[in-house]
Amino acid sequence: MWSKRLGVAAAALSLVTLSACGDDGGKGTVTAEQGFKVPNIPALSSLGAGEGQVNIVNWAGYAENGSTDKAVDWVTPFEKESGCKVNSKVAGTSDEMVTLMKTGEYDAVSASGDASLRLIASGDVAPVNTALIPNYADVFAGLKNQLWNSVKGVPYGVPHGRGANLLMWRTDKVTPAPDSWGAVFDPASPYKGKVTAYDSPIYIADAALYLSATKPELGIKNPYALDQKQFDAAVALLKQQNTIVGEYWSDYTKEVQSFKSGDSVIGTTWQVIANLAKADKTQVEVTLPKEGATGWSDTWMVAAKAKHPNCAYKWMDWIISPKANAQVAEWFGEAPSNSKSCAETADKDHCTTFHASDEDYFSKVRYWTTPIAQCLDGRTDVKCVDYSEWTRAWTAIKG
Template structure:
């Protein structure tokens, strides 16, 4: 699907979404969130509900591509979405979201400016997203299944690991493969480079046990010993697998070609009938209960160092990169590809290949 067609479909779907929002029997004490696993767990959501009087209902995505698809389909009414930074521009351009009044978001001034002032977060003179959490995507493996510690993305393409490899079912597979092939311009690949990436991924397919759609699915694949190596959300899958105590451990590592970096933000869905609860939630997620709660639930890194000053010990602050935004510079931070439609075309072609 071309970017023009995609945008046209998304914008046209807004008419349906707007009607649904206006006709839905939404109460002022409701909040419907479209988000990721671990971002709406009972541990901290119950505190928000008790403090705000807003009842949270969460639906989950497995990929950033799901946000556009679910909103365009009009299958539900959402008040807040939490896409990654590379998807924020699309949500704005498609007209799915409204500008945010940061004066209504308590604690927003304490967010790392590297995130809060990002060119996709603040655009066209308005703020479109409130940073929520950030982290990296590294590699995870079973040390007991390898003679030596791997140090490269090459481990995902090694025939010796046939049938025990997994990768995230997402266009970011192109980024990983591009780095493996030595390309630095992973978000602006030429046609020739994209063809090489596609060919390598199709060549890899017989080695793949399964493309995982969610962190929970990867945890199951690792725990059930179906796969031994994959890319994974740093901190989350290793924690979940090792907590199951299956008689083995999994370990993360940063490949020599670098790990990826991401930042997820809260965006306000246009014409939400639950704006008051939405702003209360955005404020709560910048509080100690919100930032420490989601960091504990996911293993990811807080965006608000002031909020976690008293609810994290020094070791946890070190582990979660608190006051170490320089770490971002060591990562390949996600960006929306210059030719998003072409990237999606290539990834879909890879998945359709035998």
């Protein structure tokens, strides 16, 4: 069910894709803050009768119908209530999601921040009329109209959930308890060879975030908006870190095992991994370090040429409804997006564990966003390094 995170940032993004694919020759386009042109695609103006089905692209664990576990099913109730049969296609990476949405065969997608901007720029998704989605009103304010799910205040989807990339350590091996990412970047670390890091180009943002606090002279304001000098500094830090990293992880089960065996004693993680490790009797703790952290938030988006738009809207409203959103959040291991979902979770401590309503906590989280040449921090006098370069650099970092 966590395969989503394994490849979420694996796809390279070219500058050309974002700067040109949304261009229709200058007719009916607007220039977004993100630095690309957005096709003038109207949002659905009114909701009609369901078309009988909806075809969705989603991460594993987001559209459970009881086939994985009979006790886990929020799709069947939706089908009975709406009359819309859900045809779900699980994607393993954001790149695969983008490719599938371009076929025109799907009505909606649960896009992560490294895919949503591509879908908007290419005209594959339409703005969302939130007035037609009653449950949107109860979505946490901190998830609405963000850089990865809106353009100039116009929403392009509904938030699904969120989580932070945390620092985890073995309490019986690491002392004192760390409170900074410096614990995994110190070249003189006493835990050399037992440090672990997330295996993805997007991890460059973690280094940039740390540098924004420890080397303010670099002027890093957004870890996904790095000019060449800032990018080079982050890459240099990661190459230095490589000398103390024992392994890079992308499979959550392997990280759980690595901490249990003692092969890893400190490194980046997710809250759900810490929970699983503790359940397996491993002595670990996690923290959101003083520099803050990177994180992720997914968005349900509707296809620009959806064949079943009414069912797509019904699905988006359903998946962020209190009960369904609570079920997804617990099954997947994340904070729900609906503020009323916390009263619906089976584990009454779920929202506390995942900081669902703690906006002060999430104010320290910088959500994954696709790096593009147009600097996302608002600078216009320099060019930022796009994700294709991040991907190439990551190969060099790991050696």
